[in-house]
Amino acid sequence: xxxxxxxxxxxFVPAMLLLAPSPVLADTxxxxxxxxxxxxxxxxxxxxxxTVSAPSxxxxxxxxNSDNYTIDSPLTLDDSDFFSFPxxxxxxxxxxxxxxxxxxxxxxxxQTYTGSFEILGGADGVTFDTLATTGFQVNPTPxxxxxxxxxxxxxxxxxxxxxxxxxxxxxxxxxxxx
Numbered sequence: 001x002x003x004x005x006x007x008x009x010x011x012f013v014p015a016m017l018l019l020a021p022s023p024v025l026a027d028t029x030x031x032x033x034x035x036x037x038x039x040x041x042x043x044x045x046x047x048x049x050x051t052v053s054a055p056s057x058x059x060x061x062x063x064x065n066s067d068n069y070t071i072d073s074p075l076t077l078d079d080s081d082f083f084s085f086p087x088x089x090x091x092x093x094x095x096x097x098x099x100x101x102x103x104x105x106x107x108x109x110x111q112t113y114t115g116s117f118e119i120l121g122g123a124d125g126v127t128f129d130t131l132a133t134t135g136f137q138v139n140p141t142p143x144x145x146x147x148x149x150x151x152x153x154x155x156x157x158x159x160x161x162x163x164x165x166x167x168x169x170x171x172x173x174x175x176x177x178x
Contacts, residue, residue, distance in 0.1 A: 027058035029089070031119055031132035033099070039139040043106040048136060050099035052085065052119065056092035063088045063121045065128055069100070071115035075138060076103045079117075087125075102138055113138045 030053040038046045054062050064085055071077045081098040089095065100117060116135045120128040 027054070027060065027062055027091070027123075029054055029062055029064075029119060029121075029131040031117075031134045033134055033136055034096075036135065037137045037139070038102075039141045040104055041143050042104050042108040042140055045101050045103045046138060047081075047098050047101050048117075049097065050134070051094055051096040052089065052132070053094035054089035054091055058091040060123060061088040061090045062123070062131065063125050063127065064119055064131070065121040065125060066119075067100075068118040068120060068130075069115060071102065072113040074105050074108065075113050075115070076105075077101070077115065077117075078103070082119075088121075102136075104138065104140055108140045110140050110142065113140075 030051075032051050034049040034051070036048075038048070040046050052064070064087060067079050067082045069077050069079060077100055079100045081100055084097060085099075086093075086095055102115070114135065114137050116133055118133045119131045121131050122129045
C-alpha cells in the first residue's frame with residue numbers, strides 16, 4: 001500500500017510541475033550612459049544621456065515601467081526625462097536620449113559625488129523588476145575666475161615675502177659694513 005502511494009506521488013509531482021504555467025520572465029536590457037563621469041561648476045545642471053537596448057535574443061517586448069535612483073547629498077536628480085523614453089522596446093530595438101539631470105547647489109563642497117540609476121519593468125506594464133542599473137559620477141569644478149584670483153593672490157604674497165627679505169638683508173648688510 002505504501003509503495004502505491006509513493007509511486008503515485010512520484011508520478012503526480014512531476015506531472016504537476018509540467019502542467020503548471022511557467023512564470024512570465026522579463027528578458028534583458030542594456031543601459032549605458034554616453035558620459036558617466038561629468039564635471040561642472042556649482043549652481044549648474046548636468047544632463048546624462050543614455051542608450052537603452054533590448055537584445056535581439058529577447059523573446060518578447062520589454063516594458064520600461066519606472067525608475068529608481070540613488071545620489072549623494074546635496075545633489076538633486078530629476079528623472080522626468082526618463083518618461084520621454086518609449087513605454088516598451090521590441091527585441092533588437094534601442095533608444096538614445098536624455099535620461100536624467102543632476103543639479104549641483106551653489107554652496108557645494110568640492111569632492112566626488114556618485115549615484116546610480118535603475119530602470120524597472122518587465123514582460124508587462126505592471127511588473128517592476130530591475131532591468132538595468134548604471135552608475136555615474138559628478139565632479140564639481142571651481143568657477144573659472146577662481147583659479148586666476150588664487151594665482152594672483154599667491155603671486156602677491158610671494159612678492160611681499162621677497163621684498164621683506166630683501167629689505168632685511170640690506171639692513172643687515174648696512175650694519176655689518178660701516
